[in-house]
Amino acid sequence: MIKNDRQYRITKTQAKKLELSLQMLHAEPRETHPLLIRAQEEALTSQLDELKEELKEYKELQAGKYKFHYIFKNIEDLPENLIKARISAGLTQKELADKLGMKEQQIQRYEATDYRTASYERLINIIKALNIKLDRGILHKEDKYSIEYLLRKLKDIGIDKDFVFNRLVHPRYRFKDESLLRKDKEEDNFILQIVSSLRNIFNWSESDILSETPLELDSLASTYANFKIPEGAQKSRLSAYIVYAHYLALLVLDATSAVAKSQIPDDPLRLRESIVEQYGDEFSLKDLLKHFWELGITILPLNDPGAFHGACWRINGRNIAVLKQSTLSESRWIFDLLHEYYHLSQEQNEEQLAIIEDEPDSPERLQSDEEMYASQFAGEVILAGKAEDLAQKCVEEAHGKVEWLKKTVPIVAVREKVAIDALANYMAFRLSFQGINWWGAANNLQKTDMAPWAIARDFLLERLDFKKLNEMDQNLLIRALTD
Known part of the structure; x- marks a missing residue:
């Protein structure tokens, strides 16, 4: 709420800025999906309405429209109503402080913290100064459900x-x-x-x-029953966020039921051949997304921090990959998407499958043979079956010195006519399994002029049938896909 004239002026300025933002949202052509524009509009409109309500309330309080000389019965009401009572009585923060023999700054601090720093005796003095009657017992009421x-x-x-x-x-x-x-x-x-x-x-x-x-979370054992955790991972890593992501995956599969199940190639060169046949040697993230969707693989991009790096599930025979990272590198997204594809290409006769990915340099991933195979698979698809040969050439060019690789990787990539960022990613993967963290150097060799998360998000939005979800689940999914 607004507590003084200065805050009133600031709030009024904020309201004008929000009105301008809404006008720009309506006036400018946008490529963003209509559902996300609607979510932005709802959020801005709601915030603007509340600011207007606060401005109106402050003026009405100043005009003495509300009286506060009755007994408060609820402790939750007390901090806000002490402030309202002061404003309604026509007292500034300084004038109330003068009545109490205090400095204005102390009243400002009390109100800024909703009187959480005020002692019991101080509260009673303020209540008396404002001529408010109060049942003292409410000050000891336990606020269990706050x-x-x-x-x-x-x-x-x-x-x-x-x-x-x-x-x-x-x-x-x-x-x-x-x-x-x-x-x-x-x-x-x-x-x-x-x-x-x-x-x-x-x-x-x-x-x-x-x-x-x-x-x-232990009571959710049925949710975890089919999880296939990489060797070395601990059950404790199945955090609340993983359960949330799994729930979103179920919603997405429900809302994309038109996507057909199909067998997918499990050989990297066969997969590359089918991609190149449609999109050429230099295929993009958009090309790969389109190809995987056509193969019946649903892609869910998330961008919340922490918890895990990626995941994939097969639920009743349908495949879904979850990519969760903030990098702007298209090449890195392609690598990670192909990494998840490898997992989904395995054990295709099984109706259920689940794998949760930690960060690339985590001990769990570095100790897992399956994780190594998945990254090798991704490298072979991207680098046309020459991943190991190219990695060896980089090492030879650098005379075995890791500190020289930042210069030799681009040299080898240009000479062999492959993408620098793609080769850098593969080198970082290979070095990680030798206990060498080269991801920082690889990141410096990436192109970051795209928004991969938004690209993958928009692919998903175009294929979602929200009518198949109830209103609450629709809103949960829209929030998850809003940056």
Whole structure:
């Protein structure tokens, strides 16, 4: 809420900027998918409406429209209503401070923190100065189901605050924090949305979520039953985010049911031949995405930080690959997509398959033969079956010195007529299995003039039939595909 004239002026300026942003959103031609534009518009409109409501409320309080000389019965109301009572009484922060024999800055600090730093005695003095009657017992009421309580409980299970605000609730809450959700209706709606989303994703009951009992992922053993974890990985790595990603994968498969199942080539040169036949030697990420979709492989791109690097599932015979990284390198996305393809090309007679990928230099991946085969497969497709030969030429050109590879990899790539960034990625992979981390040098040799995540996202949006999902699941998926 607005607490003084300075904040009123700032809020008024913010509202004008939002109005301008909305006008630009409507006026400028956009290539972004209509669903994402709608989500942006809803978020901006909602934020603008709330700013206008705050501006209106502040003026009405100043005009003395509301009176606050009644008994407050709810502790949740107290901080906001102390501020409202001051404004309604026509007192500035300085004038209230003078009545209490305090400095203006102290009242400003109290109000900025919703009186969380004020002692019990100080609160009573402020209440008396504002001529408010209060049942003192409410100051000791346990606030078991507050937003803070719920966020702390979720953090304990691996679900952080940013994830809650960005992925689990309506976009209008994205620009808020707990202090802006104090109004009963806002807090209740916010908690209700979290509970509804969690219930769908994790199969927790409302009592599980709101009770004092800690939440557990172990109860979701059925979700993990078919997970095929690379050798060396620990069960504890199956974090809350993996369950969320698995749920999104199920939604995407439901919304792309028109994509047919099919057998896919498990030989790198056969796969390359089929790609080159359609798109030529220098195929792009778009070409690869189109080819894989035609093979019945659904691609879900995510861009949340942490948790895992990539994943792939086969669910009732249908294949889906999840790519999750923030790099702008098209070559790296192609490499990782082909890496996941390898996993999906294995054991095709099995109806169920699941693999969760850690970071490329993690001990789990470096100790896994299957991960090595997957990366070799990707390199052979990209480098036309010459990956190992080219890697050896780079080593020879560098006289076996790792520090020289940054110069010799481009030399070999140009001479052998292959992409520099593609060869750099393969060299980084090969060196990682020797305990040498060369990914930083490889990253410096990448072209980063594209937006691979958005490209993969738009491919998915064009193929999704949202009508096959209920409204809550539609919103969950749209939020997941919003950057």
